[in-house]
Amino acid sequence: MTKTWLDAFTPECSTWYHNKIASTSTQLVHPDIEKIMPTEEGAQAKLEIQQWTGYEATPLHRLGTVAKELKVANIYLKDESPRFGLGSFKALGGAYAVFKVLSHLIKERTGIEKINSADLRNGTYEAICKNITVVTATDGNHGKSVAWGAREFGCQCKIYIHREVSKGREQAIAKFGCEMVRISGNYDDSVRQADMDSHKNNWHVVSDTSYPGYMDVPKYVMQGYTILASEISEQIDGVIPTHVFLPGGVGGIAAAVSAELWRIWGKNRPKVVVVEPRAADCLYQSALSEKPMMSHGNLETVMACLSAGEVSLLAWDILSRSANTFMILNDETIAPSMRRLAELGIVSGESGAATLAGLAAICQNPIARMSLGIDHDSRILLLSTEGATDPEIYKKLVGVEASEIVTNLPI
Numbered sequence: 001m002t003k004t005w006l007d008a009f010t011p012e013c014s015t016w017y018h019n020k021i022a023s024t025s026t027q028l029v030h031p032d033i034e035k036i037m038p039t040e041e042g043a044q045a046k047l048e049i050q051q052w053t054g055y056e057a058t059p060l061h062r063l064g065t066v067a068k069e070l071k072v073a074n075i076y077l078k079d080e081s082p083r084f085g086l087g088s089f090k091a092l093g094g095a096y097a098v099f100k101v102l103s104h105l106i107k108e109r110t111g112i113e114k115i116n117s118a119d120l121r122n123g124t125y126e127a128i129c130k131n132i133t134v135v136t137a138t139d140g141n142h143g144k145s146v147a148w149g150a151r152e153f154g155c156q157c158k159i160y161i162h163r164e165v166s167k168g169r170e171q172a173i174a175k176f177g178c179e180m181v182r183i184s185g186n187y188d189d190s191v192r193q194a195d196m197d198s199h200k201n202n203w204h205v206v207s208d209t210s211y212p213g214y215m216d217v218p219k220y221v222m223q224g225y226t227i228l229a230s231e232i233s234e235q236i237d238g239v240i241p242t243h244v245f246l247p248g249g250v251g252g253i254a255a256a257v258s259a260e261l262w263r264i265w266g267k268n269r270p271k272v273v274v275v276e277p278r279a280a281d282c283l284y285q286s287a288l289s290e291k292p293m294m295s296h297g298n299l300e301t302v303m304a305c306l307s308a309g310e311v312s313l314l315a316w317d318i319l320s321r322s323a324n325t326f327m328i329l330n331d332e333t334i335a336p337s338m339r340r341l342a343e344l345g346i347v348s349g350e351s352g353a354a355t356l357a358g359l360a361a362i363c364q365n366p367i368a369r370m371s372l373g374i375d376h377d378s379r380i381l382l383l384s385t386e387g388a389t390d391p392e393i394y395k396k397l398v399g400v401e402a403s404e405i406v407t408n409l410p411i
C-alpha cells in the first residue's frame with residue numbers, strides 16, 4: 001500500500017476525554033465567562049488593534065483535499081502566520097496588554113482617562129514610558145509580542161526564557177531591543193522568576209498566564225486574541241462549523257476563541273476540542289480532575305509553544321465551561337501534519353500544526369470519530385497559530401525552507 005501522511009496516526013497516537021462539566025447553556029454568553037471577558041472590553045480591544053499600523057485579517061483557508069482525505073464535509077483553517085509580521089497570533093495579546101498596562105500607569109500619573117496608542121507611538125508620554133519596564137516569561141511567541149509592544153509604545157522590556165527555548169526563538173525576540181534573561185529551569189520556573197524579580201524591582205509583569213494574585217493583565221491578553229474569532233465569523237460565508245480544534249498551552253488562546261465563538265454563534269456554537277502535547281497535558285489533567293491540575297508529562301515536546309505545566313486559572317474557568325473535549329497527542333504526528341500543510345502552501349509551525357494533527361488523529365480512529373460525532377457532514381474549523389517561528393526547526397521537520405513555500409490556496 002502507498003504510504004501517506006496519515007500513516008503516522010495510529011490508534012495510540014492520541015487520547016481524548018469528554019469534559020463532564022462543559023456547559024450546555026443555550027444563552028448567548030455564559031454569565032461566568034462574561035464576568036471574566038466582558039463583551040464591551042473585547043469590543044474595545046478589537047477597535048484598538050484594528051487601528052494599529054499593519055493590521056490585516058489573517059487568511060481563512062479552505063482545505064478541500066484534506067477534507068476528502070479525512071472524510072469530512074469541509075475544513076477551514078485560520079492561518080495566523082502573517083499576523084503583524086510576527087509569525088503568530090500572540091502578536092495580538094502581549095502587545096495589547098502592554099498598551100493597556102501603560103495606559104493605566106499614565107492615567108495614574110496624569111489623571112488623563114483616554115490614552116490612545118497613536119499618542120504612545122508619537123512620544124506624547126515619552127517621559128513616563130521610558131521609565132516603565134514590562135517583563136514576561138515566554139516560550140517564544142508571547143515574549144516577542146511583549147517586546148514588540150514595548151518598542152512600539154516606548155517602554156523598557158525584559159524577557160525571561162527557560163532552558164529549552166531555542167537560540168532561533170531567543171534571537172527573534174532580542175531583535176526588538178529588549179533585555180533577554182535565560183534561566184536554567186523550565187517554563188513554569190521562568191514565570192516564577194520573572195514575577196519575583198518584578199516585585200523586587202517595581203517592574204510590571206505582562207504575562208499571558210494567570211495565577212493566584214495575578215489576574216488582570218492576562219484578561220487583556222485574552223481580549224486581544226478575540227479579534228481572531230471575529231475575523232473568522234466574517235470570513236466563513238455564513239457557515240457555522242460543527243467542531244473547532246484549538247491548541248492548548250496554558251489555555252489562553254483556546255479560552256479566548258471558544259468564548260468569542262460562543263458569543264457569536266450562541267446555541268449553534270461548534271463543539272470545542274482542545275489539543276495538547278502528551279508531555280504537557282495540564283488542561284487534559286484538569287479536565288479529568290475537574291479542577292486546575294499540573295501536567296503529568298516532562299514538558300519535553302516538539303510542540304514547543306504548547307509546553308506548559310500549569311494552566312492559566314482564568315483560562316481554566318472559561319474552558320471548563322466552553323470546551324467539550326480535551327485531547328493529548330504524540331509528537332510523531334506533528335511533522336507529517338506540517339508537511340501536509342506545506343504541500344498546500346501553508347506554513348504552519350510545530351505548535352500551529354497541532355490542530356490538524358489532532359483532527360487527523362480523531363478521524364483515523366473510528367471509535368474517537370464516533371465519540372466526537374465527526375462524520376461526512378462535519379464542518380471543521382482549525383486554528384494554525386503560528387508560521388515558521390523557528391525557521392531552523394521548521395526546515396528540519398518539513399525538509400524545505402519556509403520561505404520556499406508558496407501559498408496556492410483560495411482564500
Ligand SMILES: Cc1ncc(COP(=O)(O)O)c(C=O)c1O
Nearest residue numbers: 141249250251252253305385386
Ligand atoms: C504558536 C502558539 N500556539 C499556541 C500557543 C498556546 O497558547 P496558550 O498558552 O494561550 O494556550 C502558544 C503559546 O505561546 C503559541 O505560541
